[in-house]
Amino acid sequence: MEKKITVLPGDGIGPEVVTAAVEVLGAIAQKYDHQFHFAYGAIGGVAIDQYQDPLPQNTISLCEESDAILLGAVGGPKWDHNPADLRPEKGLLRIRKHFDLFSNLRPVQAIPSMLKSSPLKEDIVKDVDLLIVRELTGGLYFGERHRTENEALDSLTYTREEIERIVDNAFTLARLRRKKLTSVDKANVLDTSRLWRDIVDEKKAQYPDVEVEHSLVDSTAMKLITAPAEYDVIVTENMFGDILSDEASVITGSLGVLPSASMRADNFGLYEPVHGSAPEIAGKGIANPAATILSAAMMLQYSFGLLEEAKAIEDAVAAVYEKGFFTGDMAPKGVEALSTNDWTEKVLHEIEPAYVKEQTFI
Ligand SMILES: NC(=O)C1=CN([C@@H]2O[C@H](COP(=O)(O)OP(=O)(O)OC[C@H]3O[C@@H](n4cnc5c(N)ncnc54)[C@H](O)[C@@H]3O)[C@@H](O)[C@H]2O)C=CC1
Ligand SMILES: CC(C)CC(=O)C(=O)O
Ligand SMILES: [Mg+2]
Numbered sequence: 001m002e003k004k005i006t007v008l009p010g011d012g013i014g015p016e017v018v019t020a021a022v023e024v025l026g027a028i029a030q031k032y033d034h035q036f037h038f039a040y041g042a043i044g045g046v047a048i049d050q051y052q053d054p055l056p057q058n059t060i061s062l063c064e065e066s067d068a069i070l071l072g073a074v075g076g077p078k079w080d081h082n083p084a085d086l087r088p089e090k091g092l093l094r095i096r097k098h099f100d101l102f103s104n105l106r107p108v109q110a111i112p113s114m115l116k117s118s119p120l121k122e123d124i125v126k127d128v129d130l131l132i133v134r135e136l137t138g139g140l141y142f143g144e145r146h147r148t149e150n151e152a153l154d155s156l157t158y159t160r161e162e163i164e165r166i167v168d169n170a171f172t173l174a175r176l177r178r179k180k181l182t183s184v185d186k187a188n189v190l191d192t193s194r195l196w197r198d199i200v201d202e203k204k205a206q207y208p209d210v211e212v213e214h215s216l217v218d219s220t221a222m223k224l225i226t227a228p229a230e231y232d233v234i235v236t237e238n239m240f241g242d243i244l245s246d247e248a249s250v251i252t253g254s255l256g257v258l259p260s261a262s263m264r265a266d267n268f269g270l271y272e273p274v275h276g277s278a279p280e281i282a283g284k285g286i287a288n289p290a291a292t293i294l295s296a297a298m299m300l301q302y303s304f305g306l307l308e309e310a311k312a313i314e315d316a317v318a319a320v321y322e323k324g325f326f327t328g329d330m331a332p333k334g335v336e337a338l339s340t341n342d343w344t345e346k347v348l349h350e351i352e353p354a355y356v357k358e359q360t361f362i
Contacts, residue, residue, distance in 0.1 A: 002035040003304060006066040008059065008095075011045040011088055012277025013287035014072020020289030020344040021070060021296040024316075027348045027355040028300070028309050039066065043095065044074025044088035044277075054091025060098060068303040069095075070296060071272040076279040084145070088277075097137050101262035101270055102162070103169045104136040105298070106245040108228070110252060113321040117253030117330040120225065125251050130231040131177065132248065133170040134241025136262055138162040139192070141238050158192045158237065163199045165265070170235035171207040180211045180232035184220045184240055196237065217244070224248055245274050254329040256288025259295035261302050269303045271295040285339045288327040290317055293347060316350035 007022060009015035022038060029036045041059035048054050054074070063069050074088035084090065095101075110118070110128040118125045135158075143155035167183070174181040183200040185193035197214055204212050215223070217240045223230070224244060228251050236244065249255040258274035273291030281287055297313035300306040321330075325346050328337035338346070348355050 001304065001306065002037070003068065004037045004039065004066040005299070006059075006063045006069045007038050007040050008043040008063075008069060008071045009040070009046075010043050010072040010074040010277065011076045012073055012279045012282040014044075014074065014277055016072075016282070016285065016287050016340050017273060017289040017292040018070060018072040020340060020347075021292040023344060023357055024293045024313060024347060024351065025070075025296050025300075026357075027352040028306075028312065030355050031312070031352040032306070032309050034306075034309075043071065043091045045076050045079045047091060048079060048082070048086055048088065052086070054086065054088050055094045055098075060095070063095070063099065068268065068299045069099075069270040070292075070299065071095075071270055072292065073273065073275060073277040075277045076282075084147075093141055095270065096262060097142065099268065099270065100137060100264050102135060102137045102265075103166055103263045104132075104134040104241065105173070105261045105263065105302075106132040106134060106241070106248075106258060106274055107298075108132065108245075108248045108251055108258060111318045111321055113318070113324070114252055114257070114330065116332045117326070118251060119253070120228075120251060124226070125228065127229040128231075128251050130228065130248070131173060131233050132241055132245050133166065133173060133233060133235045134245065135162065135166040135235075135237050136241075137238075139238035156190070156192050158195060160195070160199065163196050164203070167196075167200055167203050167235060170233055171203060171210055174210045174233040175207065178232040179209055180213075181207075182213050182215050182220070182231055182234045184215050184217050184234055184236035184244070186217050186240075187214070188216060192237070200235075220244065221247060225250060249274065254288060255291070256327065256329045257290040257294070259291050259293075259298055261295065261298040263302060267303055269299065271299040271303075285341060286328050286337070287340050288329050289340050289344055290327075293317060293344070312351055313347075316347045319350045320346045 009018040146153040187193040255275040301310035331337040
């Protein structure tokens, strides 16, 4: 198979973790005889510095010509006081909107060898296998805004169409899994949530084989930590999904292992870790690349239909953890932490021992 992948490393640890994921895709290409062509573009803070725009037109054009996008992360203190439209995060929001990437899939699985990295008790996390389906192009992050010296407004709007398509998507995914859907909202307060809840109830009849429950976001935040194994698919709006998915990283022990896929209806997708640019560890070579490597596996699965290859990456990551190799964010007490580079080498070796690296690690 021949595919074009646009790579947007971004800021902070973005370039470090993306380099690792590109190497892993290189190893997969070699092992399974595929051709992946990588084109690099600027987004976020680096794009502001170079083009005075967090999402320049040449980056959009590159992405439009490609089959999928791999992204690191954006943001950092250097740009924190920029005006709203010149903030790195604006580039990320704009690319999601431009490509209509309305469905953000964030799986959370407890790999047995990771259990000791979780601060939660082993019997709470051991059977966790859940999928957060987060609406990604509506809600608060895209609402009308306004700011003066003494007043600020962020508005939360959802249309029926926006809710229907993400709810349909979540029901369909639940059908392919354990057939349980938890719709998370704040319907005791918000009208957008009441509309959301009504639409989930209307849709139920089309998916009679799926068990549905409604859950308020505040108590869901608690249950996600006390009983995470009870969840299968969680569907929720943009900001609630953003917050709950970072919270879910406590289950696996680090944000550094949670991948995500941001999908359009035709399976074009942008693949990125759940985490941000972690500026305090950037440039030290210690970031955990697992989340971005597993996001690349999601790319193979969801955009290219390469299921065996995706599984080869997931198995390699699990095997490296099983053998007791960890980066600093995950290493149990007394276990020496590996660098980003050395940990990635272990994954490459699991996939294809004969693979010769193409890139110089950053
Ligand atoms: N998708 C994106 O590009 C996102 C960007 N951001 C931006 O990132 C910057 C930092 O935000 P934070 O709130 O600190 O969130 P963050 O996700 O960057 O970091 C949170 C914590 O997790 C650790 N961490 C994250 N990824 C890691 C990895 N791969 N390996 C080891 N440790 C890791 C960090 O060191 C930090 O302690 C901000 O500018 C923020 O706007 C935040 C979230 C998402
Ligand atoms: C720009 C933010 C919404 C990024 C973020 O935190 C996320 O998508 O998880
Ligand atoms: Mg987030």
